[in-house]
Amino acid sequence: MFAPARPVLLGHEDRASHEKDTMSQDATLDPTLSSWVASANAADTDFPIQNLPFGRFQRDGALRIGVAIGDQILDLQAAGLIDHQDMRRVLSLSTADRRALRASLSAGLAEGSAQQAVWEAALVAQSEVRMALPCDIGDYTDFYVGVHHATAVGKLFRPDNPLLPNYKWVPIGYHGRASTVNVSGHSFKRPMGQLKAPDADAPHLGPTQRLDLELELGIIMGRGNAQGEAIGIDAAEDHIFGFTLFNDWSARDVQAWEYQPLGPFLAKNFASTMSPWMVTLDALAPFRKAFAHPADDPQPLPYLSSEANSQQGAIDIALEVYLQTAQMRADGVAPERIGQSNFADAAYWTAAQLVTHHTVNGCAMNPGDLLGSGTLSGTTREQAGSLLEMTLGGKEAITLGNGESRTFLRDGDTIILKGYCQREGFRRIGLGECAATVIG
Amino acid sequence: MFAPARPVLLGHEDRASHEKDTMSQDATLDPTLSSWVASANAADTDFPIQNLPFGRFQRDGALRIGVAIGDQILDLQAAGLIDHQDMRRVLSLSTADRRALRASLSAGLAEGSAQQAVWEAALVAQSEVRMALPCDIGDYTDFYVGVHHATAVGKLFRPDNPLLPNYKWVPIGYHGRASTVNVSGHSFKRPMGQLKAPDADAPHLGPTQRLDLELELGIIMGRGNAQGEAIGIDAAEDHIFGFTLFNDWSARDVQAWEYQPLGPFLAKNFASTMSPWMVTLDALAPFRKAFAHPADDPQPLPYLSSEANSQQGAIDIALEVYLQTAQMRADGVAPERIGQSNFADAAYWTAAQLVTHHTVNGCAMNPGDLLGSGTLSGTTREQAGSLLEMTLGGKEAITLGNGESRTFLRDGDTIILKGYCQREGFRRIGLGECAATVIG
DSSP, X not given: OOOOOOOOOBOSSOOOOSSTTTSOHHHHHOTTOOBSSGGGGSTTOSOOTTTOOEEEEEETTEEEEEEEETTEEEETTTTTSBSSOOHHHHHTOOHHHHHHHHHHHHHHHBTTOTTHHHHGGGEEEGGGSEEEOSSOXXXXXEEOOBHHHHHHHHHHHXXXXXXXXXXXXXXXXXXXXXXXXXXXXXXXXXOEEXXXXXXXXXXXXXXXXXXXXXXXXXXXXXXXXXTTOOOOTXXXXXXXXXXXXXXXXXXXXXXXXXOTTTOOSTTTTTOEEEOSOBEEXXXXXXXXXXXXXXXXSOOOOGGGOOHHHHHHOEEOOEEEEEEEOHHHHHTTOOOEEEEEEEHHHHBSSOHHHHHHHHHTTOOOOOTTOEEEOOOOOOSSGGGOSSHHHHTTTTTSOEEOTTSOEESSOOTTOEEEEEEEEOOTTSOOEEEEEEEEEEEO | OOOOOOOOOBOSSOOOOSOTTTSOHHHHHOTTOOBSSGGGGSTXXXXXXXXXXXXXXXXXXXXXXXXXXXXXXXXXXXXXXXSSOOHHHHHTXXXXXXXXXXXXXXXXXXXXXXXXXXXXXXEEEGGGSEXXXXXXXXXXXXXXXXXXXXXHHHHHHOTTOOSOTTTTTSOOEEEOOSTTEEETTOOEEOOEEEEOOXXXXXXXXXXXXXXXXXXXXEEEEOSOOXXXXXXXXXXXXXXXXXXXXXXXXXXXXXXXXXOXXXXXXXXXXXXXXXXXOBEEHHHHGGGEEOOOOOTTSOOOOGGGOOHHHHHXXXXXXXXXXXXXXXXXXXXXXXXXXXXXXXHXXXXXXXXXXXXXXXXXXXXXXXXXXXXXXXXOOOSSGGGOSSHHHHTTTTTSOXXXXXXXXXSSOOTTOEEEEEEEEOOTTSOOEEEEEEEEEEEO
16 A cells, blocks of 8 residues: 555646656556546446546536546546546646646545545536547558468458458558447447449448457557657657557448558448457556567567567457447347457557557657557457357357347447456456447 | 629628629630730730639748739729638639639729729739739649540550559549649759669669659639539539649659559659649630540449530630750740640549549549649640650650750759630630659
């Protein structure tokens, strides 16, 4: 345990941290630490005092910056921790300053804190506000790190040679559309697109018949880099602010017809959905794992290799996909889990490798840029992160507990992504929820 | 000729135009109209009073909105035409309001205008300021409308079947990187990337050996659309603000290794260069042409077809590529033209079709979004818009007037794109210049 610190006020001039040495990172992760916000002490909360993820909520028509604690949100400006509502400035904090802010939050929210009397007035119930996207997204890149997903999808097209030769050398990625990334809770329309059956002479315009989800994590960039300057592998994590859940909805029939030779376009850019809370690398620290390519695979090129990346590049994040159909909703049936996987098992590249690869050519990253991981699937159909995999390309429907079946999504279907980390000796933390419903 | 109108002040509340009927579009295009800004009356200026393109320049550390006139810039706020410096609001003007603003500009800058005395103080010489990007770019999409380019590039890989089956049905496009779009005049570093020779066992990291240019036009979006709402073909041009020159630099060796299966990524996102002036559709009106696919080709699907698009969907914009090597610069040798083409001849799809296709799935467009046309090449090597085509994939170097030769770009090479429109009975207008130098 530790003594509550004076809160850090991060103001107009982001100050160098002089508190980083007075409040170790470990103290905020102490599993015995409890909060005077009672709901944060519940065993099943995603947001115990050890998590402290950042997000934005709407109040009086404006966006405000908050941190989730139990079923509450601490309004950072009302708590006197920041003097603005510009998430970009929070994202731009140095690692030391971000940790100092986290230490102040932890100390102030801890049981017995002198801040309690003041900060109680800075709490708002999550149930009483609408969340917004956690930040303004500049550029959005989607990677393809899910090696089992890439293999399974490749097999549908190339049974003998599912992974292309570059896959184990290059963290494959492509640019996505930032303007249609929505926060969890926004429904979206089933998109129209050019569709062409294999035996048809010509395509026609119609609503997609093969609407799919993609179970991903979103990596939110913190401090950026200047154009022309690469971010080395050992500096990469200093540029990552946090993680969200991310659903990269996909129209598989549109994709099949349009994607050659330049990649996915309208098949993906009609909507993506992001969870509202950015869980920081600080909160994820206990769940880091060693990272290595299989011994028979090519080892990463030197610019993608480092001791730290090998020792703890991976992150053990359990991921789940739930489906609730309109029928289930009408019948009061809870969402049913249809897939589960784990970031550490699914990803062929680490977050640091993605940042370093993305900038090795001098590409400029800005605070709030989004890196999607790509679909995170395990090796079995039960561990799939997309219906494409669960149904073997739409050939074998999955059957739900109420007798309904699905190959691809129908109007009224809600998909909910969840994610959490747990490890003996640490408090379980969660990433919250990433939910959206397709409407006709 | 027409009587000068009172200037329109477009202020905090963008007003509906009540002047659109008092000042016809044609009046601003009257070729006999001259300006009290003498340089605007020179035969070879890109910016006669008939053009009036919008851009942003830097003054006292801030960005200001201006309109090019001859070798000057009219500062719109200093001239009393706007009361802010937010280009997004200018881009968001309705077509009627944009035309009203144009009419006020034309009237005020015309020979004999009562505005002259006041507006002279609102002029700044282009040579005395640095231009910025004409707007903040939200999302950037690069299309592939250059059918001769797509055919020539396709031939390098698939001699018998250069165009993929979707090309003549789908306006092929993909998302690009907005954070690295620079205004003309910014040098950029030769990018590093993973390179793999066909006979090498493994890739290595190194500077690209096949750095290329791409001659493109940039379409700047005006008013946006809400997510989930498509922009129909007949409304599409109301959402286009104007055109720029655009160079989508490409590292061909990086591209060849990385692009399967999700398209170009680091091969393109290290830098793009845009000319500083947005030439409006109003100024381009005299240069519109009929548009049609060849009779033997598939006709566009109904959502991409309209009477207006057929009658005047194309735009006759002459395009040129100039190269000046470091040696030429040292010797005082002027840039040498190495390619020339024409938007109307090169493009398989119209600007309106690109906007409509992009939004048919409900994708949201915002003011300042950028649509690159893709490389605009003619049918011959002299009409190529990339070195890849000029040199047949790097196999046959081009020889310059001073005896130097090039397959791909060397450090110190400057590429300058130019564009202009001319037609009997109208004043020639230009798009300015899009120049940048690669440095080692």
